Amino acid sequence: MNNFALCPLQRGYTPEVANNLLEQELMGGFARQRVQFVNNTHTITASVMLDDGMKQQYFWAFWRSHQSNPRPFLWRLIVDDVEALTYVCQFIAGSLRIDERDGKVYSVSFGLRVKPNNTGKEFDQIIIDAWNEGNPIKLFNLLEKLVNEDLPSALGGL
Incomplete structure (x- = not known):
């Protein structure tokens, strides 16, 4: 399994923590809840800064590799813990965006599905x-x- 070597930017880093519950609203009081899923995935929008040619070349090679052969990869992220941990990730199809561009320096953002580390x-x-x-x-x-x-x-x- 490949390791993604670039660090995510703190800005534009928005994890949506997995929800394993199915909920039914009631007319009054608490909603009815039950466990629907086990180990549902987190979804994250992450960004990386491509501030030199080597990082740009690496990112695009990694991205193309996972577009031609979709498979999970490892990346160190902070999602539901106090420190960066290695998570198994998958790119979300159609989520890549080129964000800020300042000459040859730019950032890209993309969506991920992330398997929880229980x-x-x-x-x-x-x-x-x-x-x-x-x-x-x-x-x-x-x-x-x-x-x-x-x-x-x-x-x-x-």
Whole structure:
């Protein structure tokens, strides 16, 4: 699987997080909801700056390669986490646009379907429980003190 090497621009970077629910509005109260899909894809509009000839040549080669043989590729993005993770992506047909042009420098934007990176229900529940207990920063500071101060003291230089 190919890795896309260019970094996305922060402007024009709009993820629409996957929705796995089917919802039916009711006359009053909460809507009726149920899980309709499992691992539905995120959709993203991303942009990259092609500010030199090498980047332009790479982008167009990568794009043409995936137009003649549509297949998933890997790209580091920030979607539903706090840091950039590698996601499996697919270009959305007909979504490529050439945006700002300033002489030989320009940006392109395109749509992507992105497969979610699931961290796991247990990990998510640990985070939720830490917040439900009060101040999670206090809890994590206690763990940091335990690992970095108390444990080395307890081992006594072993």
